[in-house]
Amino acid sequence: MGYRFNDLVDACHDEWTAYIEHDFVTQLGRGSLSQDSFRHYLKQDYLFLIQFSRAYALAAYKSHSLDELRSAFEGLKIILDTEMQLHLDYCAEWGITQHQLENLPEARATLAYTRYVLDAGARGDLLDLRVALAPCMIGYADIALWLNEQDFTQRGNANPFDAWIAMYLSEEFQQAAHHERVWLDEQLRQLPDAHFQRLALLFRDATRLERDFWQMGLDLSD
Numbered sequence: 001m002g003y004r005f006n007d008l009v010d011a012c013h014d015e016w017t018a019y020i021e022h023d024f025v026t027q028l029g030r031g032s033l034s035q036d037s038f039r040h041y042l043k044q045d046y047l048f049l050i051q052f053s054r055a056y057a058l059a060a061y062k063s064h065s066l067d068e069l070r071s072a073f074e075g076l077k078i079i080l081d082t083e084m085q086l087h088l089d090y091c092a093e094w095g096i097t098q099h100q101l102e103n104l105p106e107a108r109a110t111l112a113y114t115r116y117v118l119d120a121g122a123r124g125d126l127l128d129l130r131v132a133l134a135p136c137m138i139g140y141a142d143i144a145l146w147l148n149e150q151d152f153t154q155r156g157n158a159n160p161f162d163a164w165i166a167m168y169l170s171e172e173f174q175q176a177a178h179h180e181r182v183w184l185d186e187q188l189r190q191l192p193d194a195h196f197q198r199l200a201l202l203f204r205d206a207t208r209l210e211r212d213f214w215q216m217g218l219d220l221s222d
Contacts, residue, residue, distance in 0.1 A: 002188065002189030002190060002191065003188040003189055003191055003196045004184075004185045004188055004189065005134070005138070005181050005184040005185055005188065007188070007196070007200075008131065008134070008184075008188070008199065008200055008203040011200040011203070011204065012200065012203060012204035012207055015204055015207045015208050015211065016139075016207055018211050019135065019139060019207050019208075019210050019211040019214070020139065020142055020143050020146055021146065022211055022214040022215070022218075023214075023218060024037070024041070024214035024215070024217050024218045025143055025146075025147065025214060027218075028147070028161045028164070028165075029147040029150055029152045029159075029161075029165070030152045030159075031152070031158060031159035031160060031161060033161065035094075035160070036220060037217050037218055037220060038094070038160075038161065038217070039094055039095075039096060040216075040217050040220050041213075041214075041216070041217030042087075042090070042091050042094060042096060043091070043096060043100070043101060043104055044104070044106070044107050044109070044110045044213070044216065044217070045087065046087055046088075046091065046101045046104070047101075047104060047106050047107075047110050047114075048110055048113075048114060048213070049079055049083060049084060049087060051110075051114035051115075051117075051118065052079060052114065052117070052133070052136070053076055053079045053080055053084075054118060055114075055117050055118055055121060055129065055133060056072050056073075056075040056076035056079065057072075057076055058118065058121045058122065058129060059071075059072035059075065059076075059121065059126060059129055059130065060072035060073055060076065062121060062125060062126040062129060063126060064126070068126060071183070078176075086167070088101070090163070090164075090167075105222070107216050107221060107222050108216075108221070108222070109209070109212045109213045109215070109216035109221065110213065110216070112209050112212065113206070113209035113210060113212070113213055116132065116205065116206060116209055117129070117132040117133055117206065120132040120202055120206075124202075127187050127199070128199070128202060130180070130183070130184065130187075131184070131199050131202055131203050131206070132202055132203070132206045133206075134180065134184065134203060134206070135203070135206045135207045135209075135210040136210060137176065137177055137180050138177045138180055138181060139207070139210060140168045140173070140177075141168060141173060141174050141176075141177030141178075142177075143168065144165055144167075144168035144169040144173075144174075145169070145174075147165050148165070148169055
């Protein structure tokens with residue numbers, strides 16, 4: 001039968017749960033998250049997207065087939081042509097200008113995860129890179145679903161973060177995450193145990209770094 005993406009999650013169950021159900025996420029779902037924390041997160045997430053654009057460009061370089069090349073190109077195009085503008089528009093609603101975003105220093109948590117992903121891709125192959133990216137793409141989709149399932153009494157029009165949740169609950173984003181799961185399932189089922197275990201460690205560390213990104217927002221750390 002081979003391995004599947006869910007086996008990566010199972011291999012770091014505690015780290016994945018700590019990421020998906022982090023205090024930042026829970027407070028966001030309840031509408032009780034400090035707005036300063038959310039703004040700090042939004043600012044750093046812009047810098048995060050810049051580096052992830054580079055990661056998808058690296059994915060194109062690492063591709064071995066036309067389908068893989070097209071997939072990497074679509075990922076890069078979505079970030080640059082769609083997600084970036086959505087992020088800029090959303091930041092503007094929170095009083096954050098593009099000029100501010102373009103002159104921000106990267107927080108240590110931003111540096112740690114994005115450079116980890118780029119290093120994983122530079123040293124490894126396309127599968128290494130996409131496993132390192134998975135906690136972001138698939139993780140955000142899972143977080144939105146988890147939040148939607150919770151009985152948060154302050155959810156609804158009173159929650160200032162509902163638009164953020166809705167963005168990652170959208171059919172477009174959920175479908176993109178689903179396609180990534182399918183691709184990873186196809187690749188992982190072919191792997192010997194030793195190779196899978198190496199990828200499981202990579203996925204665990206990437207998940208820990210994503211959790212640290214939430215903590216960065218909660219702590220307003222630089």
